[in-house]
Amino acid sequence: MQIHHTGYAPDSVAVIGSGGKADGMLQKRLQRAGFRVQLLSLGELDKLRPGAMVVNAICLGGSEAMDRALETSRRLAAEDTGPLVHISSYRVFPGGTRKRYDEEDEPAPTTDQGEMWLACEEALRDRPGVTILRFGWLVDRSEQALLGRILKGILSGKSLQLDDSSSGSPVTLADLCRVVVAVVQQLASGAPESGVYHYGAADACTALEFGREVLERAQSFYDEDFGVALEPAPGAENRSAVLASEKLRDVFGIQQRSWRQGLTRQVELWLERLGGSQ
Template sequence: MQIHHTGYAPDSVAVIGSGSKVDGMLQKRLQRAGFRVQLLNADELDQLRSGAIVVNAICLGGSETMDGALQACRTLAASETGPLVHISSYRVFPGGTRKRYDEDDEPAPNSEQGEMWLACEEALRGRAGVTTLRFGWLVDRNEQALLGRILAGILSGKSLELDDQSRGSPVTLTDLCRVVVAVVQQLASGALQSGTYHYGAADACTAYEFGREVLERAQSFYDEDFGVALSPLPEAENHSAVLASEKLRDVFGIQQRSWRQGLTRQVELWLERLGSTK
Protein backbone atom coordinates (compact mmCIF):
# COMPACT_ATOMS: atom_id res chain seq x y z
CA MET A 1 0.00 0.00 0.00
CA GLN A 2 1.35 3.42 -0.94
CA ILE A 3 1.83 5.76 2.02
CA HIS A 4 1.16 9.43 1.48
CA HIS A 5 3.71 11.66 3.17
CA THR A 6 2.59 15.18 3.97
CA GLY A 7 6.00 16.43 5.02
CA TYR A 8 4.64 17.48 8.41
CA ALA A 9 6.79 16.67 11.42
CA PRO A 10 5.03 15.78 13.57
CA ASP A 11 2.11 14.62 11.46
CA SER A 12 0.02 13.71 14.50
CA VAL A 13 -2.39 16.13 16.20
CA ALA A 14 -4.45 15.64 19.34
CA VAL A 15 -7.60 17.75 19.67
CA ILE A 16 -8.66 18.11 23.30
CA GLY A 17 -12.38 18.74 23.05
CA SER A 18 -15.34 19.45 25.28
CA GLY A 19 -18.09 17.69 23.35
CA SER A 20 -19.05 20.83 21.41
CA LYS A 21 -19.65 21.13 17.68
CA VAL A 22 -16.21 22.56 17.02
CA ASP A 23 -14.44 19.35 18.12
CA GLY A 24 -15.56 17.38 15.07
CA MET A 25 -15.06 20.35 12.77
CA LEU A 26 -11.42 20.68 13.86
CA GLN A 27 -10.88 16.95 13.53
CA LYS A 28 -12.19 16.86 9.95
CA ARG A 29 -10.30 19.97 8.84
CA LEU A 30 -7.03 18.63 10.26
CA GLN A 31 -7.56 15.23 8.64
CA ARG A 32 -8.21 16.88 5.28
CA ALA A 33 -4.93 18.76 5.73
CA GLY A 34 -3.14 15.41 6.05
CA PHE A 35 -2.75 14.95 9.81
CA ARG A 36 -3.41 11.87 11.90
CA VAL A 37 -5.87 13.13 14.50
CA GLN A 38 -6.78 11.98 18.00
CA LEU A 39 -9.97 13.43 19.45
CA LEU A 40 -9.71 13.24 23.23
CA ASN A 41 -11.65 14.56 26.19
CA ALA A 42 -10.28 15.77 29.52
CA ASP A 43 -10.32 12.25 30.98
CA GLU A 44 -8.21 10.80 28.17
CA LEU A 45 -5.09 12.97 28.36
CA ASP A 46 -2.99 9.94 29.31
CA GLN A 47 -3.56 8.69 25.76
CA LEU A 48 -1.72 11.60 24.13
CA ARG A 49 0.76 10.44 21.51
CA SER A 50 4.32 11.37 22.30
CA GLY A 51 5.46 14.38 20.29
CA ALA A 52 2.02 15.16 18.88
CA ILE A 53 0.88 18.73 18.38
CA VAL A 54 -1.95 19.46 20.80
CA VAL A 55 -4.93 21.67 19.96
CA ASN A 56 -6.58 22.55 23.26
CA ALA A 57 -10.19 23.43 22.40
CA ILE A 58 -11.64 22.40 25.73
CA CYS A 59 -12.55 25.93 26.83
CA LEU A 60 -15.06 26.21 23.99
CA GLY A 61 -17.50 24.02 25.88
CA GLY A 62 -18.98 26.99 27.73
CA SER A 63 -19.12 28.14 31.33
CA GLU A 64 -20.41 24.80 32.64
CA THR A 65 -17.18 23.04 31.56
CA MET A 66 -14.64 25.65 32.65
CA ASP A 67 -13.66 23.96 35.94
CA GLY A 68 -12.76 20.81 34.04
CA ALA A 69 -11.02 22.89 31.39
CA LEU A 70 -8.77 24.49 34.00
CA GLN A 71 -7.75 21.11 35.39
CA ALA A 72 -7.05 19.86 31.86
CA CYS A 73 -4.82 22.88 31.22
CA ARG A 74 -2.86 22.12 34.38
CA THR A 75 -2.40 18.54 33.22
CA LEU A 76 -1.32 19.65 29.76
CA ALA A 77 1.19 22.07 31.29
CA ALA A 78 3.03 19.09 32.75
CA SER A 79 2.72 16.85 29.67
CA GLU A 80 5.55 15.98 27.31
CA THR A 81 4.09 16.51 23.87
CA GLY A 82 4.94 18.69 20.94
CA PRO A 83 3.75 22.28 20.41
CA LEU A 84 0.45 23.21 22.02
CA VAL A 85 -2.16 25.49 20.43
CA HIS A 86 -4.50 26.83 23.12
CA ILE A 87 -7.80 28.41 22.08
CA SER A 88 -8.74 31.36 24.28
CA SER A 89 -11.08 34.34 24.17
CA TYR A 90 -11.42 38.12 24.04
CA ARG A 91 -13.17 37.76 27.41
CA VAL A 92 -9.80 38.05 29.18
CA PHE A 93 -10.16 41.81 28.55
CA PRO A 94 -12.62 44.04 30.41
CA GLY A 95 -14.12 45.71 27.33
CA GLY A 96 -15.80 49.07 27.42
CA THR A 97 -13.34 50.88 25.20
CA ARG A 98 -13.32 51.97 21.57
CA LYS A 99 -9.68 51.02 21.15
CA ARG A 100 -8.63 47.67 19.75
CA TYR A 101 -6.94 45.23 22.09
CA ASP A 102 -3.60 43.91 20.90
CA GLU A 103 -1.41 41.20 22.36
CA ASP A 104 0.58 43.63 24.51
CA ASP A 105 -2.50 44.80 26.42
CA GLU A 106 -2.73 43.44 29.95
CA PRO A 107 -5.69 41.09 30.50
CA ALA A 108 -8.08 42.29 33.19
CA PRO A 109 -11.33 40.31 33.02
CA ASN A 110 -14.38 41.75 34.75
CA SER A 111 -16.55 38.62 34.67
CA GLU A 112 -16.34 35.16 36.20
CA GLN A 113 -16.16 33.59 32.77
CA GLY A 114 -13.36 35.93 31.74
CA GLU A 115 -11.44 35.06 34.89
CA MET A 116 -11.68 31.37 34.01
CA TRP A 117 -10.44 31.98 30.46
CA LEU A 118 -7.46 33.84 31.91
CA ALA A 119 -6.82 31.17 34.56
CA CYS A 120 -6.55 28.57 31.77
CA GLU A 121 -4.02 30.74 29.93
CA GLU A 122 -2.00 31.23 33.10
CA ALA A 123 -2.00 27.50 33.85
CA LEU A 124 -0.12 26.96 30.58
CA ARG A 125 2.19 29.98 30.89
CA GLY A 126 5.21 28.07 32.18
CA ARG A 127 5.02 25.39 29.48
CA ALA A 128 7.34 25.67 26.50
CA GLY A 129 5.93 25.83 22.98
CA VAL A 130 2.47 27.24 23.72
CA THR A 131 0.70 29.27 21.04
CA THR A 132 -2.37 30.98 22.50
CA LEU A 133 -5.04 32.08 20.01
CA ARG A 134 -7.59 34.55 21.40
CA PHE A 135 -10.73 34.79 19.27
CA GLY A 136 -13.55 37.32 19.15
CA TRP A 137 -17.10 36.32 20.03
CA LEU A 138 -18.36 33.17 18.33
CA VAL A 139 -21.59 33.74 16.43
CA ASP A 140 -22.77 30.21 15.70
CA ARG A 141 -21.79 28.03 18.64
CA ASN A 142 -25.10 27.18 20.33
CA GLU A 143 -28.69 28.34 20.80
CA GLN A 144 -27.64 30.67 23.63
CA ALA A 145 -25.12 32.45 21.40
CA LEU A 146 -26.15 35.54 19.49
CA LEU A 147 -27.02 34.01 16.12
CA GLY A 148 -29.26 31.32 17.62
CA ARG A 149 -31.02 33.79 19.92
CA ILE A 150 -31.72 36.23 17.10
CA LEU A 151 -33.13 33.58 14.77
CA ALA A 152 -35.22 32.02 17.53
CA GLY A 153 -36.67 35.46 18.23
CA ILE A 154 -37.35 36.10 14.56
CA LEU A 155 -39.16 32.78 14.12
CA SER A 156 -41.31 33.40 17.18
CA GLY A 157 -42.38 36.76 15.74
CA LYS A 158 -40.94 38.77 18.62
CA SER A 159 -39.42 42.18 18.10
CA LEU A 160 -35.89 42.34 19.47
CA GLU A 161 -33.81 44.96 21.22
CA LEU A 162 -30.07 44.49 20.64
CA ASP A 163 -26.99 46.26 21.93
CA ASP A 164 -25.85 48.97 19.51
CA GLN A 165 -23.09 50.34 21.76
CA SER A 166 -20.66 47.44 22.21
CA ARG A 167 -18.53 46.55 19.22
CA GLY A 168 -16.85 43.18 18.85
CA SER A 169 -14.89 40.98 16.46
CA PRO A 170 -17.26 38.15 15.42
CA VAL A 171 -15.79 34.80 14.39
CA THR A 172 -17.65 31.88 12.83
CA LEU A 173 -16.69 28.34 13.80
CA THR A 174 -15.66 27.72 10.22
CA ASP A 175 -13.27 30.66 10.34
CA LEU A 176 -11.93 29.60 13.74
CA CYS A 177 -11.12 26.17 12.34
CA ARG A 178 -9.43 27.72 9.31
CA VAL A 179 -7.15 29.79 11.52
CA VAL A 180 -6.31 26.96 13.92
CA VAL A 181 -5.48 24.52 11.12
CA ALA A 182 -3.30 27.11 9.35
CA VAL A 183 -1.31 27.66 12.56
CA VAL A 184 -0.94 23.90 13.13
CA GLN A 185 0.29 23.41 9.56
CA GLN A 186 3.00 26.00 10.04
CA LEU A 187 4.06 24.62 13.41
CA ALA A 188 4.30 21.17 11.84
CA SER A 189 6.42 22.66 9.05
CA GLY A 190 9.04 23.96 11.44
CA ALA A 191 7.71 27.35 12.51
CA LEU A 192 8.82 28.19 16.04
CA GLN A 193 6.41 31.01 16.74
CA SER A 194 4.98 30.37 20.18
CA GLY A 195 3.29 33.30 21.88
CA THR A 196 -0.11 34.97 22.01
CA TYR A 197 -2.09 36.02 18.93
CA HIS A 198 -5.49 37.61 18.34
CA TYR A 199 -8.04 36.91 15.63
CA GLY A 200 -11.35 38.57 14.88
CA ALA A 201 -13.37 39.50 11.83
CA ALA A 202 -12.03 42.13 9.46
CA ASP A 203 -15.14 44.22 10.12
CA ALA A 204 -16.18 44.81 13.73
CA CYS A 205 -19.87 45.30 14.51
CA THR A 206 -22.44 45.60 17.27
CA ALA A 207 -25.09 43.02 18.09
CA TYR A 208 -27.69 45.32 16.52
CA GLU A 209 -25.75 45.60 13.25
CA PHE A 210 -25.26 41.84 13.25
CA GLY A 211 -28.94 41.25 13.92
CA ARG A 212 -30.05 43.45 11.02
CA GLU A 213 -27.84 41.46 8.67
CA VAL A 214 -29.16 38.15 10.01
CA LEU A 215 -32.78 39.32 9.60
CA GLU A 216 -32.09 40.28 5.99
CA ARG A 217 -30.53 36.89 5.23
CA ALA A 218 -33.35 35.01 6.96
CA GLN A 219 -35.97 37.05 5.08
CA SER A 220 -34.37 36.03 1.76
CA PHE A 221 -35.69 32.48 2.26
CA TYR A 222 -39.35 33.55 2.47
CA ASP A 223 -41.91 35.27 0.25
CA GLU A 224 -43.62 37.08 3.13
CA ASP A 225 -42.29 39.50 5.69
CA PHE A 226 -41.47 38.25 9.18
CA GLY A 227 -43.08 41.33 10.72
CA VAL A 228 -40.27 41.54 13.25
CA ALA A 229 -38.69 44.84 14.27
CA LEU A 230 -35.13 45.18 15.48
CA SER A 231 -34.25 48.21 17.57
CA PRO A 232 -31.23 49.38 19.59
CA LEU A 233 -31.30 48.45 23.26
CA PRO A 234 -31.97 51.68 25.17
CA GLU A 235 -29.26 52.91 27.53
CA ALA A 236 -26.95 49.97 26.76
CA GLU A 237 -23.52 50.17 28.33
CA ASN A 238 -20.41 50.05 26.21
CA HIS A 239 -18.66 46.70 26.55
CA SER A 240 -16.72 46.92 23.28
CA ALA A 241 -13.85 44.46 22.86
CA VAL A 242 -12.42 44.55 19.35
CA LEU A 243 -9.27 42.50 18.73
CA ALA A 244 -6.33 43.68 16.64
CA SER A 245 -5.19 40.81 14.41
CA GLU A 246 -2.13 42.24 12.64
CA LYS A 247 0.38 40.15 14.59
CA LEU A 248 -1.19 36.87 13.43
CA ARG A 249 -1.13 38.15 9.85
CA ASP A 250 2.48 39.32 10.05
CA VAL A 251 3.84 36.15 11.69
CA PHE A 252 1.67 33.41 10.17
CA GLY A 253 0.34 35.15 7.05
CA ILE A 254 -3.28 34.51 8.07
CA GLN A 255 -5.66 37.07 6.62
CA GLN A 256 -8.85 38.23 8.31
CA ARG A 257 -12.24 37.49 6.79
CA SER A 258 -15.56 39.26 7.13
CA TRP A 259 -18.16 37.75 9.45
CA ARG A 260 -20.60 38.29 6.57
CA GLN A 261 -18.78 35.65 4.50
CA GLY A 262 -20.88 32.49 4.55
CA LEU A 263 -23.55 34.06 6.79
CA THR A 264 -26.42 33.14 4.44
CA ARG A 265 -25.52 29.45 4.68
CA GLN A 266 -25.21 29.66 8.47
CA VAL A 267 -28.66 31.25 8.69
CA GLU A 268 -30.12 28.57 6.44
CA LEU A 269 -28.70 25.78 8.60
CA TRP A 270 -29.99 27.43 11.77
CA LEU A 271 -33.47 27.85 10.29
CA GLU A 272 -33.51 24.13 9.50
CA ARG A 273 -32.24 23.30 12.97
CA LEU A 274 -34.85 25.45 14.67
CA GLY A 275 -37.58 23.76 12.67
CA SER A 276 -38.86 26.78 10.78
CA THR A 277 -42.31 26.21 9.29
CA LYS A 278 -43.15 29.79 8.45
Protein backbone atom coordinates (compact mmCIF):
# COMPACT_ATOMS: atom_id res chain seq x y z
CA MET A 1 0.00 0.00 0.00
CA GLN A 2 1.34 3.42 -0.95
CA ILE A 3 1.76 5.79 1.99
CA HIS A 4 0.99 9.44 1.36
CA HIS A 5 3.50 11.78 3.01
CA THR A 6 2.31 15.33 3.52
CA GLY A 7 5.55 16.60 5.02
CA TYR A 8 3.68 17.85 8.08
CA ALA A 9 5.17 17.16 11.49
CA PRO A 10 2.99 16.31 13.23
CA ASP A 11 0.54 15.15 10.58
CA SER A 12 -2.15 14.31 13.13
CA VAL A 13 -4.52 16.95 14.54
CA ALA A 14 -7.10 16.61 17.30
CA VAL A 15 -10.01 19.07 17.21
CA ILE A 16 -11.55 19.47 20.66
CA GLY A 17 -15.10 20.56 19.98
CA SER A 18 -18.42 21.25 21.63
CA GLY A 19 -20.69 19.42 19.20
CA GLY A 20 -21.46 22.53 17.16
CA LYS A 21 -21.25 23.40 13.49
CA ALA A 22 -17.63 24.55 13.69
CA ASP A 23 -16.34 21.10 14.69
CA GLY A 24 -17.27 19.39 11.45
CA MET A 25 -16.11 22.31 9.31
CA LEU A 26 -12.67 22.29 10.93
CA GLN A 27 -12.42 18.52 10.65
CA LYS A 28 -13.24 18.50 6.93
CA ARG A 29 -10.91 21.36 6.05
CA LEU A 30 -8.01 19.85 7.98
CA GLN A 31 -8.58 16.50 6.27
CA ARG A 32 -8.60 18.19 2.86
CA ALA A 33 -5.29 19.81 3.80
CA GLY A 34 -3.82 16.33 4.33
CA PHE A 35 -3.99 15.86 8.11
CA ARG A 36 -5.20 12.84 10.02
CA VAL A 37 -7.94 14.31 12.21
CA GLN A 38 -9.53 13.25 15.47
CA LEU A 39 -12.72 15.01 16.57
CA LEU A 40 -12.89 14.74 20.35
CA SER A 41 -15.01 16.06 23.20
CA LEU A 42 -13.93 16.89 26.75
CA GLY A 43 -14.71 13.33 27.84
CA GLU A 44 -12.50 11.84 25.13
CA LEU A 45 -9.20 13.58 25.85
CA ASP A 46 -7.70 10.25 26.89
CA LYS A 47 -7.90 9.27 23.19
CA LEU A 48 -5.45 11.97 22.08
CA ARG A 49 -2.77 10.54 19.83
CA PRO A 50 0.74 11.02 21.27
CA GLY A 51 2.40 14.06 19.76
CA ALA A 52 -0.70 15.20 17.86
CA MET A 53 -1.32 18.89 17.34
CA VAL A 54 -4.44 20.12 19.14
CA VAL A 55 -7.02 22.69 18.02
CA ASN A 56 -9.00 23.73 21.08
CA ALA A 57 -12.27 24.90 19.52
CA ILE A 58 -14.66 24.11 22.36
CA CYS A 59 -15.18 27.81 23.18
CA LEU A 60 -17.05 28.13 19.87
CA GLY A 61 -19.92 26.28 21.54
CA GLY A 62 -21.12 29.55 23.05
CA SER A 63 -21.98 30.53 26.61
CA GLU A 64 -23.46 27.12 27.39
CA ALA A 65 -20.10 25.47 26.65
CA MET A 66 -17.84 27.84 28.58
CA ASP A 67 -17.65 25.78 31.78
CA ARG A 68 -16.57 22.77 29.72
CA ALA A 69 -14.20 25.01 27.78
CA LEU A 70 -12.42 26.10 30.94
CA GLU A 71 -12.12 22.53 32.20
CA THR A 72 -10.83 21.44 28.79
CA SER A 73 -8.22 24.20 28.75
CA ARG A 74 -7.01 23.19 32.21
CA ARG A 75 -6.81 19.56 31.14
CA LEU A 76 -4.93 20.40 27.95
CA ALA A 77 -2.44 22.49 29.90
CA ALA A 78 -1.28 19.26 31.54
CA GLU A 79 -1.37 17.05 28.42
CA ASP A 80 1.83 16.10 26.61
CA THR A 81 0.86 16.87 23.02
CA GLY A 82 2.30 18.68 20.06
CA PRO A 83 1.62 22.38 19.37
CA LEU A 84 -1.74 23.65 20.58
CA VAL A 85 -3.91 26.20 18.79
CA HIS A 86 -6.48 27.78 21.10
CA ILE A 87 -9.41 29.68 19.60
CA SER A 88 -10.30 32.77 21.62
CA SER A 89 -12.28 35.97 21.21
CA TYR A 90 -12.25 39.76 21.09
CA ARG A 91 -14.44 39.54 24.19
CA VAL A 92 -11.34 39.51 26.38
CA PHE A 93 -11.22 43.29 25.75
CA PRO A 94 -13.60 45.82 27.35
CA GLY A 95 -14.67 47.49 24.11
CA GLY A 96 -16.15 50.95 23.93
CA THR A 97 -13.27 52.53 22.05
CA ARG A 98 -12.64 53.48 18.45
CA LYS A 99 -9.02 52.29 18.62
CA ARG A 100 -8.06 48.91 17.23
CA TYR A 101 -6.93 46.33 19.76
CA ASP A 102 -3.60 44.71 18.98
CA GLU A 103 -1.86 41.80 20.68
CA GLU A 104 0.05 44.09 23.06
CA ASP A 105 -3.14 45.48 24.61
CA GLU A 106 -3.95 44.13 28.05
CA PRO A 107 -7.17 42.09 28.23
CA ALA A 108 -9.75 43.55 30.62
CA PRO A 109 -13.14 41.92 30.04
CA THR A 110 -16.24 43.60 31.43
CA THR A 111 -18.71 40.72 30.98
CA ASP A 112 -19.02 37.26 32.52
CA GLN A 113 -18.53 35.68 29.10
CA GLY A 114 -15.41 37.76 28.51
CA GLU A 115 -14.05 36.66 31.89
CA MET A 116 -14.50 33.02 30.86
CA TRP A 117 -12.76 33.55 27.51
CA LEU A 118 -9.83 35.10 29.35
CA ALA A 119 -9.78 32.35 32.00
CA CYS A 120 -9.39 29.76 29.21
CA GLU A 121 -6.45 31.69 27.78
CA GLU A 122 -4.81 32.02 31.18
CA ALA A 123 -5.21 28.30 31.88
CA LEU A 124 -3.01 27.63 28.83
CA ARG A 125 -0.63 30.58 29.03
CA ASP A 126 2.27 28.74 30.71
CA ARG A 127 1.98 25.63 28.53
CA PRO A 128 4.77 25.41 25.94
CA GLY A 129 3.84 25.64 22.27
CA VAL A 130 0.49 27.46 22.61
CA THR A 131 -0.79 29.69 19.82
CA ILE A 132 -3.80 31.79 20.79
CA LEU A 133 -6.00 33.04 17.95
CA ARG A 134 -8.46 35.77 18.94
CA PHE A 135 -11.26 36.34 16.44
CA GLY A 136 -13.76 39.14 15.94
CA TRP A 137 -17.45 38.54 16.47
CA LEU A 138 -18.74 35.40 14.80
CA VAL A 139 -21.79 36.20 12.71
CA ASP A 140 -23.00 32.67 11.94
CA ARG A 141 -22.00 30.32 14.75
CA SER A 142 -25.64 29.40 15.43
CA GLU A 143 -29.20 30.53 14.74
CA GLN A 144 -28.86 32.81 17.76
CA ALA A 145 -25.84 34.57 16.21
CA LEU A 146 -26.31 37.78 14.27
CA LEU A 147 -26.81 36.37 10.76
CA GLY A 148 -29.40 33.82 11.88
CA ARG A 149 -31.30 36.35 13.99
CA ILE A 150 -31.44 38.85 11.14
CA LEU A 151 -32.63 36.29 8.61
CA LYS A 152 -35.26 34.86 10.97
CA GLY A 153 -36.54 38.40 11.50
CA ILE A 154 -36.59 39.07 7.77
CA LEU A 155 -38.46 35.84 7.01
CA SER A 156 -41.04 36.58 9.70
CA GLY A 157 -41.63 40.06 8.28
CA LYS A 158 -40.69 41.79 11.53
CA SER A 159 -38.75 45.04 11.62
CA LEU A 160 -35.48 44.83 13.53
CA GLN A 161 -33.55 47.21 15.73
CA LEU A 162 -29.79 46.67 15.53
CA ASP A 163 -26.81 48.29 17.22
CA ASP A 164 -25.36 51.12 15.15
CA SER A 165 -23.07 52.42 17.90
CA SER A 166 -20.52 49.59 18.21
CA SER A 167 -18.06 48.69 15.47
CA GLY A 168 -16.54 45.23 15.29
CA SER A 169 -14.51 42.86 13.14
CA PRO A 170 -17.07 40.28 11.92
CA VAL A 171 -15.90 36.80 10.98
CA THR A 172 -17.81 33.94 9.37
CA LEU A 173 -17.15 30.36 10.40
CA ALA A 174 -15.84 29.65 6.92
CA ASP A 175 -13.24 32.40 7.27
CA LEU A 176 -12.35 31.33 10.81
CA CYS A 177 -11.72 27.78 9.57
CA ARG A 178 -9.60 29.12 6.71
CA VAL A 179 -7.38 30.99 9.15
CA VAL A 180 -7.12 28.14 11.68
CA VAL A 181 -6.19 25.58 9.01
CA ALA A 182 -3.59 27.94 7.50
CA VAL A 183 -2.00 28.42 10.94
CA VAL A 184 -2.03 24.66 11.63
CA GLN A 185 -0.38 23.96 8.28
CA GLN A 186 2.41 26.42 8.98
CA LEU A 187 2.96 25.23 12.54
CA ALA A 188 3.26 21.70 11.19
CA SER A 189 5.80 23.02 8.68
CA GLY A 190 8.10 24.59 11.24
CA ALA A 191 6.58 28.02 11.98
CA PRO A 192 7.00 29.46 15.51
CA GLU A 193 4.89 27.47 17.96
CA SER A 194 3.66 30.14 20.33
CA GLY A 195 2.18 33.60 20.46
CA VAL A 196 -1.07 35.57 20.49
CA TYR A 197 -2.61 36.67 17.19
CA HIS A 198 -5.73 38.58 16.17
CA TYR A 199 -7.97 38.13 13.17
CA GLY A 200 -11.01 40.09 12.05
CA ALA A 201 -12.51 41.38 8.84
CA ALA A 202 -10.52 43.84 6.76
CA ASP A 203 -13.38 46.33 7.10
CA ALA A 204 -15.13 47.00 10.41
CA CYS A 205 -18.88 47.55 10.64
CA THR A 206 -21.78 47.85 13.06
CA ALA A 207 -24.55 45.28 13.43
CA LEU A 208 -26.92 47.62 11.57
CA GLU A 209 -24.52 48.00 8.63
CA PHE A 210 -24.11 44.24 8.53
CA GLY A 211 -27.88 43.73 8.70
CA ARG A 212 -28.58 46.04 5.78
CA GLU A 213 -26.10 44.11 3.62
CA VAL A 214 -27.73 40.82 4.67
CA LEU A 215 -31.17 42.17 3.78
CA GLU A 216 -29.91 43.23 0.35
CA ARG A 217 -28.46 39.76 -0.28
CA ALA A 218 -31.62 38.03 0.93
CA GLN A 219 -33.76 40.20 -1.37
CA SER A 220 -31.72 38.95 -4.32
CA PHE A 221 -33.23 35.46 -3.86
CA TYR A 222 -36.83 36.73 -4.01
CA ASP A 223 -38.90 38.58 -6.58
CA GLU A 224 -40.69 40.77 -4.05
CA ASP A 225 -39.67 43.10 -1.26
CA PHE A 226 -39.69 41.73 2.28
CA GLY A 227 -41.06 45.02 3.57
CA VAL A 228 -38.79 44.81 6.61
CA ALA A 229 -37.23 47.87 8.18
CA LEU A 230 -33.84 47.77 9.88
CA GLU A 231 -33.41 50.61 12.33
CA PRO A 232 -30.82 51.74 14.91
CA ALA A 233 -31.45 50.39 18.39
CA PRO A 234 -32.20 53.35 20.69
CA GLY A 235 -29.77 53.98 23.52
CA ALA A 236 -27.23 51.39 22.34
CA GLU A 237 -23.99 51.66 24.29
CA ASN A 238 -20.72 51.95 22.40
CA ARG A 239 -18.95 48.59 22.82
CA SER A 240 -16.70 48.87 19.77
CA ALA A 241 -13.95 46.24 19.64
CA VAL A 242 -12.05 46.19 16.34
CA LEU A 243 -9.05 43.86 16.10
CA ALA A 244 -5.76 44.71 14.42
CA SER A 245 -4.57 41.73 12.36
CA GLU A 246 -1.18 42.84 11.04
CA LYS A 247 0.82 40.49 13.28
CA LEU A 248 -0.95 37.41 11.89
CA ARG A 249 -0.25 38.66 8.36
CA ASP A 250 3.39 39.39 9.08
CA VAL A 251 4.14 36.05 10.79
CA PHE A 252 1.89 33.65 8.87
CA GLY A 253 1.17 35.59 5.68
CA ILE A 254 -2.59 35.29 6.23
CA GLN A 255 -4.49 38.09 4.53
CA GLN A 256 -7.69 39.59 5.89
CA ARG A 257 -10.88 39.28 3.93
CA SER A 258 -13.84 41.62 3.81
CA TRP A 259 -16.91 40.38 5.69
CA ARG A 260 -18.80 41.08 2.45
CA GLN A 261 -16.77 38.43 0.63
CA GLY A 262 -18.90 35.32 0.28
CA LEU A 263 -21.83 36.90 2.16
CA THR A 264 -24.33 36.12 -0.60
CA ARG A 265 -23.49 32.42 -0.40
CA GLN A 266 -23.66 32.48 3.40
CA VAL A 267 -27.11 34.09 3.24
CA GLU A 268 -28.26 31.49 0.72
CA LEU A 269 -27.11 28.61 2.93
CA TRP A 270 -28.78 30.08 6.00
CA LEU A 271 -32.04 30.71 4.13
CA GLU A 272 -32.01 27.02 3.19
CA ARG A 273 -31.21 26.03 6.76
CA LEU A 274 -34.03 28.20 8.13
CA GLY A 275 -36.47 26.86 5.57
CA GLY A 276 -36.78 30.18 3.80
CA SER A 277 -35.55 29.32 0.29
CA GLN A 278 -38.02 29.15 -2.58
